[in-house]
Amino acid sequence: MRKGFLFLLVFISISCFSQNKQILYNLTSVPQSLMTNPGADFKYRYYFGVPLLSGMSFKVGSSGFSTYDLFANDGVNFNQKLRNAVYSTNRNDHLAINEQIEIFNGGIKLGDWLEDKGYLSFGMYQEFDFWSYMPKDVVVLALDGNQNYIGKSFNLSDLSAKAEMLSVLHVGYHKNVSEKLIVGARGKIYFSGFNATSTRNSGYIVTRPSNTTMYEQIISSDLELRTSGISKYTADNYNGDVATDVRKQLLFGGDLGLGFDLGFTYYPKKNTQITASILDVGFIRHTKDVENFTYKGYYKYEGINPGFTDLDDPGSVYSDFQDAVKSDTLYNKYTTWRPIKLNASYQYSYGISTEEDCVCTAMEKRYKNAVGAQLFMMSTPRLPITALTGFYQRNFSDKLQLKATYTLDSYSYTNIGLGLSANLGLFNMYFMADNLLAYRDVSKAKSLSFQFGFNFIFKDSNEPPY
């Protein structure tokens, strides 16, 4: 039990927030911006990413408390720090890890230089997702017991977590349907490496005063953990290498799913831009290596009570409880939905570049500056999470773009991010990091994220290729 609790703690201390990529979104000098909006205004003759290095994204952090809060070497007893940290959270604090690595990525313009048949982009990436709400009532019960909580109903639906690893093969297409409007879509095939989902739990544990027995004590439990692609690793006779086998399963042995992204970019005026996208509308059907654990039942505990008038009373507390609240293992197939992400932005550009060496791309005029706002929403097992970002983007030249962001969300009011995209000839590289103020003391940071990648981009142009 202590190990389980420690495992939970580690997740809490290194956990993170959402999959918001506020710096990358609509930074259209980077091909990976197409992954946040398939209708992004990104034009190219063709491009390809450096295999395994074209796009990396990691997010770590905690909406509840920081690593410092738990592990500071300050002489305060660890258990006291743990209590303080747990009490400072609420059941909607969430813990999550998201990591994405592009395996390959590329794109090509359809048609010749005069035609506009749209742009194709494709690739594959691997993703790991962990999401857990703070199971506050359960943790408080484990830490303190119920002695000081007579009358309180400990809510078992606080237990809500999921983890999965998957590969995503995708093909996208975007096209200027008019001078003002670009629309795009991306189809996705999901290959699930493993999945563990426990998000539909309910029940309670309550102890309250009673007039007959000392207390009225009830355990009502409806807990379920659904897993796929895991049971073979936990079997007693498994002696393979988990990392290797999960990798194989990501491509060949796992479950399949389908999904899509949609997006657009619209220019009501030349210097005004509106974009929006919806990502990962999709599901995975789990049919292989499925194992579901349930713990269901209702038990009212009244004590060890003598029945002086009964001749024989075979019941006992332990067996009565086990009969009432049963654990079971089922093998039913199930479906999970991917977390849906919504992005939207409004951008106002000003200051036309006068640089002489400007190579005119499909955009006739490149503005030097842009300011705007972005909205991000993501579905979760409970209410969607939301983030609002204000940004300033500067095109220092055709070859160097910088984007600074300020993001407001439920985790931080001081999240300043910076992204840089540079082209050296055909070679494009980008680096992005947010929550920069936290670098003053990384251990106190509740969230950190960074993305980087390397690509080769052959630009679209209005000139014939010969």
Add this chain to the structure above:
Amino acid sequence: MKNYYLNRICLALILMCSFSCTSDLDFNQASDLKLTPVIVGNFSHFDIPASAFIAPDGSEYDLAFDDEEFDVFRDKYFKSYLQRADFYFEINNTINRAFKFTIVLSDSNNNPLTTIKFDIPAYSGSANTITRIEIFQNARLDLLKRATKMGFLIEKAPGPALNQNSPGSLVLRSSATVYLTI
């Protein structure tokens, strides 16, 4: 011009990384993790009306006895975490008769391990509630952990005769406070 900006930005990034730092952390503290929940729950309860001490033929029962399985500490993990158990008893007698009430905890061979005894005075019109806390720790706790049966014995003391219409009841309410260290 371009290189100038690029250089400045790179320099700023390098400086930012150089000046970022971290407070002194000690991850080994995690091994100090100790959960110490205190759990309260029902322990035992009965509510016996005076008429229950009268046999169908009108004679009086002198005693009442019942054995119950005592397996709340059967789980080996729970047993190993248990540090102390306090049992709180509250007995309210509104029968015009004194009683002796005994709880006997026995092992699987029916050997008595520990006994809790109460002398309950007869009801004489005023409040007649007895409370007591029995604490089990150290050697006495070990006895409790070995217990598998709980015997309840109620002995009627001499006094005025009871009949089917005698008023009052003998009520036990009892709770346990269990201290765990995990």
